[in-house]
Amino acid sequence: MTTPNAEPMLHRPDERVLVTRGLTVQFGGTRAVSEFDLEVRRGEIVGLIGPNGAGKTTTLNACAGTVRPAAGTVELLGSDVSDWTPARRARAGLGRTFQRFALCDSLSVAQNVGLATEARDSGGRPWRCFLAPRGSRAEQQARVTEALETCGIADLAGRRVGSLSTGQRRLVELARAACGRSSVLLLDEPSSGLDPSETETFASIVRSIVDTTGASVLVVEHDMTLVREICAYLYVLDFGVHLCDGPTEAVLRDDRVRQAYLGTVEEPAHA
Protein backbone atom coordinates (compact mmCIF):
# COMPACT_ATOMS: atom_id res chain seq x y z
CA MET A 1 0.00 0.00 0.00
CA THR A 2 1.24 3.47 -0.75
CA THR A 3 0.02 6.37 1.33
CA PRO A 4 0.78 9.61 -0.48
CA ASN A 5 1.77 12.74 1.44
CA ALA A 6 1.97 12.99 5.19
CA GLU A 7 -1.53 12.39 6.59
CA PRO A 8 -2.93 11.38 9.97
CA MET A 9 -3.00 7.60 10.09
CA LEU A 10 -6.32 6.10 9.03
CA HIS A 11 -7.23 3.06 11.04
CA ARG A 12 -8.62 0.53 8.62
CA PRO A 13 -10.65 -2.39 9.98
CA ASP A 14 -8.71 -5.67 10.04
CA GLU A 15 -11.12 -8.00 8.25
CA ARG A 16 -10.67 -8.11 4.48
CA VAL A 17 -13.96 -8.86 2.72
CA LEU A 18 -12.93 -8.27 -0.89
CA VAL A 19 -9.39 -8.71 -2.12
CA THR A 20 -7.83 -8.76 -5.57
CA ARG A 21 -4.27 -9.94 -6.01
CA GLY A 22 -2.37 -9.41 -9.26
CA LEU A 23 -5.67 -8.84 -11.08
CA THR A 24 -4.99 -8.63 -14.80
CA VAL A 25 -7.66 -8.32 -17.49
CA GLN A 26 -6.88 -8.38 -21.17
CA PHE A 27 -9.27 -7.52 -24.03
CA GLY A 28 -7.46 -8.62 -27.19
CA GLY A 29 -4.50 -6.27 -27.45
CA THR A 30 -5.76 -3.99 -24.63
CA ARG A 31 -4.55 -4.62 -21.12
CA ALA A 32 -7.47 -3.05 -19.24
CA VAL A 33 -6.19 -3.88 -15.75
CA SER A 34 -2.66 -4.81 -14.86
CA GLU A 35 -1.58 -6.69 -11.72
CA PHE A 36 -3.95 -4.76 -9.49
CA ASP A 37 -4.00 -5.40 -5.74
CA LEU A 38 -7.00 -4.01 -3.87
CA GLU A 39 -8.54 -4.56 -0.45
CA VAL A 40 -11.92 -3.63 0.94
CA ARG A 41 -12.38 -4.24 4.63
CA ARG A 42 -15.46 -4.91 6.76
CA GLY A 43 -17.65 -1.80 7.07
CA GLU A 44 -15.51 0.34 4.77
CA ILE A 45 -16.60 2.45 1.82
CA VAL A 46 -13.69 2.37 -0.59
CA GLY A 47 -13.55 4.44 -3.76
CA LEU A 48 -11.98 3.39 -7.04
CA ILE A 49 -11.20 6.43 -9.15
CA GLY A 50 -9.22 7.25 -12.27
CA PRO A 51 -9.64 8.87 -15.68
CA ASN A 52 -11.94 7.48 -18.39
CA GLY A 53 -10.81 4.09 -19.62
CA ALA A 54 -8.60 3.49 -16.57
CA GLY A 55 -10.04 0.04 -15.92
CA LYS A 56 -12.42 0.80 -13.04
CA THR A 57 -15.55 -0.90 -14.40
CA THR A 58 -13.45 -3.80 -15.62
CA THR A 59 -12.18 -4.25 -12.06
CA LEU A 60 -15.76 -4.31 -10.72
CA ASN A 61 -16.74 -6.80 -13.42
CA ALA A 62 -13.82 -9.05 -12.52
CA CYS A 63 -14.86 -8.91 -8.85
CA ALA A 64 -18.47 -9.74 -9.80
CA GLY A 65 -17.32 -12.56 -12.08
CA THR A 66 -18.71 -11.17 -15.34
CA VAL A 67 -15.22 -10.71 -16.76
CA ARG A 68 -12.63 -13.46 -16.62
CA PRO A 69 -9.18 -12.21 -15.61
CA ALA A 70 -6.10 -13.30 -17.55
CA ALA A 71 -4.27 -13.56 -14.24
CA GLY A 72 -4.71 -12.92 -10.55
CA THR A 73 -7.28 -13.85 -7.92
CA VAL A 74 -10.43 -12.46 -6.35
CA GLU A 75 -11.23 -13.27 -2.73
CA LEU A 76 -14.68 -12.68 -1.23
CA LEU A 77 -15.26 -13.00 2.52
CA GLY A 78 -12.17 -15.15 2.85
CA SER A 79 -12.88 -17.55 -0.04
CA ASP A 80 -11.03 -17.60 -3.32
CA VAL A 81 -13.95 -17.02 -5.72
CA SER A 82 -11.88 -16.65 -8.88
CA ASP A 83 -13.57 -19.67 -10.47
CA TRP A 84 -17.06 -18.94 -9.15
CA THR A 85 -19.91 -17.85 -11.42
CA PRO A 86 -21.47 -14.39 -10.91
CA ALA A 87 -24.59 -16.05 -9.44
CA ARG A 88 -22.57 -17.98 -6.88
CA ARG A 89 -20.70 -14.81 -5.87
CA ALA A 90 -24.05 -13.02 -5.52
CA ARG A 91 -25.39 -15.80 -3.31
CA ALA A 92 -22.25 -15.53 -1.20
CA GLY A 93 -23.08 -11.88 -0.50
CA LEU A 94 -21.91 -9.75 -3.42
CA GLY A 95 -24.37 -7.15 -4.75
CA ARG A 96 -23.79 -4.66 -7.53
CA THR A 97 -25.24 -1.73 -9.43
CA PHE A 98 -24.48 -0.77 -13.02
CA GLN A 99 -23.23 2.38 -14.72
CA ARG A 100 -26.10 2.09 -17.21
CA PHE A 101 -29.37 0.99 -15.66
CA ALA A 102 -30.07 -2.71 -15.74
CA LEU A 103 -33.69 -2.41 -14.64
CA CYS A 104 -36.87 -3.69 -16.24
CA ASP A 105 -38.88 -0.56 -17.14
CA SER A 106 -42.20 -2.34 -17.55
CA LEU A 107 -42.12 -3.93 -14.08
CA SER A 108 -42.80 -2.26 -10.76
CA VAL A 109 -40.12 -1.22 -8.31
CA ALA A 110 -40.97 -4.13 -5.98
CA GLN A 111 -40.94 -6.60 -8.88
CA ASN A 112 -37.53 -5.40 -10.04
CA VAL A 113 -36.04 -5.81 -6.58
CA GLY A 114 -37.86 -9.12 -6.06
CA LEU A 115 -36.68 -10.53 -9.38
CA ALA A 116 -33.08 -9.87 -8.48
CA THR A 117 -33.40 -11.72 -5.19
CA GLU A 118 -35.21 -14.59 -6.85
CA ALA A 119 -32.49 -14.87 -9.48
CA ARG A 120 -29.85 -14.83 -6.78
CA ASP A 121 -31.65 -17.42 -4.65
CA SER A 122 -32.34 -19.70 -7.60
CA GLY A 123 -28.68 -19.69 -8.63
CA GLY A 124 -29.42 -19.36 -12.34
CA ARG A 125 -32.11 -22.09 -12.18
CA PRO A 126 -35.32 -20.04 -12.37
CA TRP A 127 -37.64 -23.04 -11.89
CA ARG A 128 -36.38 -23.26 -8.30
CA CYS A 129 -38.45 -20.12 -7.55
CA PHE A 130 -41.66 -21.97 -8.38
CA LEU A 131 -40.69 -24.87 -6.15
CA ALA A 132 -39.78 -22.63 -3.23
CA PRO A 133 -41.93 -23.24 -0.15
CA ARG A 134 -44.44 -20.54 0.77
CA GLY A 135 -42.36 -19.56 3.83
CA SER A 136 -39.28 -18.79 1.81
CA ARG A 137 -41.33 -16.70 -0.62
CA ALA A 138 -42.70 -14.71 2.32
CA GLU A 139 -39.17 -14.28 3.58
CA GLN A 140 -38.12 -13.04 0.14
CA GLN A 141 -40.99 -10.53 0.19
CA ALA A 142 -39.88 -9.32 3.61
CA ARG A 143 -36.36 -8.76 2.27
CA VAL A 144 -37.74 -6.72 -0.62
CA THR A 145 -39.80 -4.58 1.75
CA GLU A 146 -36.81 -4.06 4.01
CA ALA A 147 -34.56 -3.04 1.08
CA LEU A 148 -37.15 -0.57 -0.22
CA GLU A 149 -37.53 0.96 3.23
CA THR A 150 -33.78 1.20 3.75
CA CYS A 151 -33.43 3.02 0.44
CA GLY A 152 -36.34 5.36 1.20
CA ILE A 153 -38.46 4.16 -1.73
CA ALA A 154 -41.14 2.06 0.00
CA ASP A 155 -43.78 4.51 -1.29
CA LEU A 156 -42.67 3.72 -4.86
CA ALA A 157 -43.10 -0.06 -4.51
CA GLY A 158 -46.01 -0.29 -6.95
CA ARG A 159 -44.74 2.28 -9.46
CA ARG A 160 -43.54 1.18 -12.89
CA VAL A 161 -39.77 1.71 -13.09
CA GLY A 162 -40.11 3.33 -16.51
CA SER A 163 -42.03 6.19 -14.92
CA LEU A 164 -39.33 7.06 -12.36
CA SER A 165 -36.74 9.84 -12.36
CA THR A 166 -33.04 9.00 -12.71
CA GLY A 167 -32.52 9.62 -8.99
CA GLN A 168 -35.32 7.22 -8.06
CA ARG A 169 -34.01 4.59 -10.48
CA ARG A 170 -30.55 4.80 -8.89
CA LEU A 171 -32.19 4.02 -5.55
CA VAL A 172 -34.05 1.05 -7.06
CA GLU A 173 -30.71 -0.29 -8.30
CA LEU A 174 -29.22 0.22 -4.85
CA ALA A 175 -32.17 -1.57 -3.21
CA ARG A 176 -31.75 -4.43 -5.64
CA ALA A 177 -28.04 -4.73 -4.86
CA ALA A 178 -28.53 -4.44 -1.11
CA CYS A 179 -31.60 -6.71 -0.91
CA GLY A 180 -30.93 -9.76 1.21
CA ARG A 181 -28.26 -7.85 3.08
CA SER A 182 -25.36 -8.22 0.70
CA SER A 183 -22.08 -8.14 2.58
CA VAL A 184 -20.18 -6.37 -0.20
CA LEU A 185 -21.70 -3.86 -2.59
CA LEU A 186 -20.09 -2.85 -5.88
CA LEU A 187 -21.46 0.49 -7.08
CA ASP A 188 -20.59 1.68 -10.59
CA GLU A 189 -20.90 5.46 -10.99
CA PRO A 190 -24.03 5.69 -8.83
CA SER A 191 -24.22 9.51 -9.06
CA SER A 192 -24.33 9.52 -12.85
CA GLY A 193 -27.35 11.61 -13.93
CA LEU A 194 -28.14 12.79 -10.38
CA ASP A 195 -28.39 16.43 -9.29
CA PRO A 196 -26.50 17.56 -6.15
CA SER A 197 -29.46 17.06 -3.84
CA GLU A 198 -30.16 13.56 -5.21
CA THR A 199 -26.45 12.77 -4.84
CA GLU A 200 -26.62 13.91 -1.20
CA THR A 201 -29.64 11.66 -0.58
CA PHE A 202 -27.88 8.75 -2.25
CA ALA A 203 -24.77 9.30 -0.12
CA SER A 204 -26.72 9.30 3.12
CA ILE A 205 -28.56 6.10 2.16
CA VAL A 206 -25.29 4.32 1.33
CA ARG A 207 -23.86 5.41 4.66
CA SER A 208 -26.94 4.22 6.51
CA ILE A 209 -26.79 0.81 4.78
CA VAL A 210 -23.17 0.47 5.89
CA ASP A 211 -23.93 1.64 9.43
CA THR A 212 -26.96 -0.59 9.94
CA THR A 213 -25.84 -3.77 8.15
CA GLY A 214 -22.04 -3.62 8.45
CA ALA A 215 -21.81 -4.03 4.67
CA SER A 216 -18.71 -2.91 2.78
CA VAL A 217 -18.76 -0.91 -0.43
CA LEU A 218 -16.44 -0.55 -3.40
CA VAL A 219 -17.62 2.43 -5.43
CA VAL A 220 -16.42 3.60 -8.84
CA GLU A 221 -17.18 7.30 -9.10
CA HIS A 222 -16.18 10.43 -10.99
CA ASP A 223 -18.04 12.88 -8.73
CA MET A 224 -15.46 13.94 -6.17
CA THR A 225 -18.14 15.48 -3.96
CA LEU A 226 -19.69 12.05 -3.48
CA VAL A 227 -16.27 10.44 -3.16
CA ARG A 228 -15.33 12.88 -0.38
CA GLU A 229 -18.71 12.45 1.24
CA ILE A 230 -18.66 8.67 1.63
CA CYS A 231 -15.19 7.20 0.99
CA ALA A 232 -12.60 6.91 3.71
CA TYR A 233 -10.06 5.25 1.43
CA LEU A 234 -9.30 5.46 -2.28
CA TYR A 235 -7.51 3.47 -4.94
CA VAL A 236 -6.48 5.18 -8.16
CA LEU A 237 -6.08 3.43 -11.50
CA ASP A 238 -4.50 5.01 -14.56
CA PHE A 239 -4.29 3.09 -17.84
CA GLY A 240 -5.09 -0.08 -15.89
CA VAL A 241 -2.18 0.41 -13.53
CA HIS A 242 -2.39 1.11 -9.79
CA LEU A 243 -1.25 4.70 -9.34
CA CYS A 244 -1.68 5.01 -5.58
CA ASP A 245 -4.01 4.34 -2.67
CA GLY A 246 -4.59 5.95 0.69
CA PRO A 247 -6.94 8.07 2.80
CA THR A 248 -9.29 10.08 0.57
CA GLU A 249 -8.04 13.62 1.18
CA ALA A 250 -4.39 12.63 0.83
CA VAL A 251 -5.06 10.87 -2.46
CA LEU A 252 -7.06 13.79 -3.86
CA ARG A 253 -4.18 16.14 -3.04
CA ASP A 254 -1.59 13.87 -4.65
CA ASP A 255 0.08 15.49 -7.66
CA ARG A 256 0.16 12.18 -9.55
CA VAL A 257 -3.61 11.90 -9.24
CA ARG A 258 -4.18 15.47 -10.42
CA GLN A 259 -1.86 14.88 -13.34
CA ALA A 260 -3.62 11.68 -14.30
CA TYR A 261 -7.04 13.36 -14.29
CA LEU A 262 -6.31 16.70 -15.86
CA GLY A 263 -2.72 16.71 -17.09
CA THR A 264 -2.21 19.50 -14.55
CA VAL A 265 -1.78 19.62 -10.80
CA GLU A 266 -5.26 20.98 -10.21
CA GLU A 267 -7.61 18.91 -8.09
CA PRO A 268 -9.96 16.51 -9.91
CA ALA A 269 -13.05 18.48 -8.82
CA HIS A 270 -15.48 16.68 -11.10
CA ALA A 271 -13.49 14.66 -13.57
Ligand SMILES: Nc1ncnc2c1ncn2[C@@H]1O[C@H](COP(=O)(O)OP(=O)(O)OP(=O)(O)O)[C@@H](O)[C@H]1O
Ligand atom coordinates in the same frame (compact mmCIF):
# COMPACT_ATOMS: atom_id res chain seq x y z
N1 LIG B 1 -15.70 -5.67 -23.39
C1 LIG B 1 -14.61 -4.97 -23.79
N2 LIG B 1 -13.98 -5.29 -24.94
C2 LIG B 1 -12.88 -4.61 -25.32
N3 LIG B 1 -12.32 -3.60 -24.63
C3 LIG B 1 -12.91 -3.24 -23.47
C4 LIG B 1 -14.08 -3.92 -22.99
N4 LIG B 1 -14.44 -3.35 -21.82
C5 LIG B 1 -13.54 -2.38 -21.58
N5 LIG B 1 -12.63 -2.31 -22.57
C6 LIG B 1 -11.47 -1.43 -22.63
O1 LIG B 1 -10.76 -1.59 -21.41
C7 LIG B 1 -10.29 -0.32 -20.94
C8 LIG B 1 -10.84 -0.06 -19.55
O2 LIG B 1 -12.25 0.14 -19.68
P1 LIG B 1 -13.17 0.40 -18.40
O3 LIG B 1 -14.57 0.53 -18.89
O4 LIG B 1 -12.89 -0.62 -17.36
O5 LIG B 1 -12.63 1.82 -17.89
P2 LIG B 1 -13.27 2.80 -16.82
O6 LIG B 1 -12.15 3.27 -15.96
O7 LIG B 1 -14.40 2.16 -16.14
O8 LIG B 1 -13.77 3.99 -17.76
P3 LIG B 1 -14.99 5.03 -17.56
O9 LIG B 1 -14.64 5.91 -16.40
O10 LIG B 1 -15.01 5.78 -18.86
O11 LIG B 1 -16.25 4.24 -17.33
C9 LIG B 1 -10.69 0.70 -21.99
O12 LIG B 1 -9.61 0.85 -22.89
C10 LIG B 1 -11.88 0.06 -22.67
O13 LIG B 1 -12.01 0.51 -24.00
